[in-house]
Amino acid sequence: EKGGHDYFMLKEIAEQPKAVADTLLGRIDGAGSLRLDEVRIPVGVLRQVDKVVIVACGTAFHAGLIAKYAIEHWTRIPCEVELASEFRYRDPILDQQTLVIAVSQSGETMDTLMALRHAREQGSKVLAICNTNGSTIPRESDAVLYTHAGPEVAVASTKAFLTQLVACYLVALYLGQVRGTKFADEIRDVVRDLSRMPGAVERVLGTMGPVRELARSLAGKGTVLFLGRHVGYPVALEGALKLKELAYMHAEGFAAGELKHGPIALIEEDLPVVVVVPSPRGRSVLHDKIVSNIQEIRARGARTIVIAEEGDEAVVPYADHLVRVPVTPTLLQPLVATVPLQVFACELATARGNEVDQPRNLAKSVTVE
Numbered sequence: 001e002k003g004g005h006d007y008f009m010l011k012e013i014a015e016q017p018k019a020v021a022d023t024l025l026g027r028i029d030g031a032g033s034l035r036l037d038e039v040r041i042p043v044g045v046l047r048q049v050d051k052v053v054i055v056a057c058g059t060a061f062h063a064g065l066i067a068k069y070a071i072e073h074w075t076r077i078p079c080e081v082e083l084a085s086e087f088r089y090r091d092p093i094l095d096q097q098t099l100v101i102a103v104s105q106s107g108e109t110m111d112t113l114m115a116l117r118h119a120r121e122q123g124s125k126v127l128a129i130c131n132t133n134g135s136t137i138p139r140e141s142d143a144v145l146y147t148h149a150g151p152e153v154a155v156a157s158t159k160a161f162l163t164q165l166v167a168c169y170l171v172a173l174y175l176g177q178v179r180g181t182k183f184a185d186e187i188r189d190v191v192r193d194l195s196r197m198p199g200a201v202e203r204v205l206g207t208m209g210p211v212r213e214l215a216r217s218l219a220g221k222g223t224v225l226f227l228g229r230h231v232g233y234p235v236a237l238e239g240a241l242k243l244k245e246l247a248y249m250h251a252e253g254f255a256a257g258e259l260k261h262g263p264i265a266l267i268e269e270d271l272p273v274v275v276v277v278p279s280p281r282g283r284s285v286l287h288d289k290i291v292s293n294i295q296e297i298r299a300r301g302a303r304t305i306v307i308a309e310e311g312d313e314a315v316v317p318y319a320d321h322l323v324r325v326p327v328t329p330t331l332l333q334p335l336v337a338t339v340p341l342q343v344f345a346c347e348l349a350t351a352r353g354n355e356v357d358q359p360r361n362l363a364k365s366v367t368v369e
């Protein structure tokens with residue numbers, strides 16, 4: 001049942017190209033337009049939306065953080081992302097023009113369910129992004145866009161995360177389409193780029209040998225830090241969460257720009273620091289800033305593990321370990337940049353003798369608040 005893999009997690013990591021392809025399947029027509037008939041919220045209502053609020057927990061929350069960049073960029077609708085467990089206790093400002101998106105693999109997470117109930121009580125429309133047919137969250141929402149990752153058994157979420165990202169991109173593009181934003185041309189390009197992502201994820205999976213080897217060499221470490229900017233920041237948070245869950249190590253993700261506001265004090269000789277580097281094309285300012293962040297931490301002794309696009313030569317002199325990912329538009333990079341972090345955490349957990357599919361103290365779906 002593990003398809004020849006030692007763990008469900010490895011099987012699910014390997015299934016990601018298919019999961020991404022399946023989640024795109026039938027949702028983009030031949031002309032490059034989004035066909036999201038499942039989103040039964042009337043187009044007239046979607047045109048009136050003046051704020052998007054994403055609620056989710058854990059890994060799904062990280063997908064939401066990435067979605068914010070895409071939604072705001074492609075639709076110019078303000079978007080907030082909030083941990084579902086915090087949401088309703090702060091009396092959030094919601095009305096009929098707010099679209100709430102609840103992201104959940106299981107569809108049974110109590111915190112997320114309570115958040116969406118609260119949103120509907122305030123008159124907001126709720127769209128669920130969910131991987132489990134007929135579960136409670138989609139049943140209680142106004143509409144659902146299913147992710148087609150297939151059953152995810154390992155407690156640590158992998159393929160569900162990538163498909164949540166795809167679903168979020170599709171929703172963002174769809175909102176852009178129904179509202180006719182001035183990014184129409186860009187949207188067509190993104191749709192084309194999205195259809196190439198299953199192949200890109202496949203390529204990353206084919207190059208993971210050195211990442212595994214590196215992970216094993218770090219099994220005795222106590223701490224690993226993760227840095228990113230822009231969409232690389234939530235990817236860093238996700239990399240740290242995977243490592244906590246699986247390797248039981250102290251792991252933290254930071255926005256690289258925050259380094260000098262505190263975290264840089266943590267850098268010491270030989271501390272492993274994973275840095276997610278955005279594409280040097282397009283937003284080159286971002287790229288240059290993170291290259292100087294890598295220099296700063298390396299000058300203080302950090303062991304730098306750099307995840308950067310193929311052909312990005314600027315990072316080479318400062319990378320103790322370099323992990324290449326295919327060239328993608330910046331907003332889509334999380335689909336490839338997350339994969340090495342999943343493999344890294346899984347391998348570290350194995351090297352430390354931990355139970356990969358069923359980490360201590362954790363449950364696959366958290367049905368209590």
Ligand code: M6R
Nearest residue numbers: 058059060104105106109156157
């Ligand atoms: O089923 P959900 O997507 O609602 O679950 C949310 C979190 O509990 C989940 O993502 C958790 O953080 C995972 N164990 C992360 O790997």
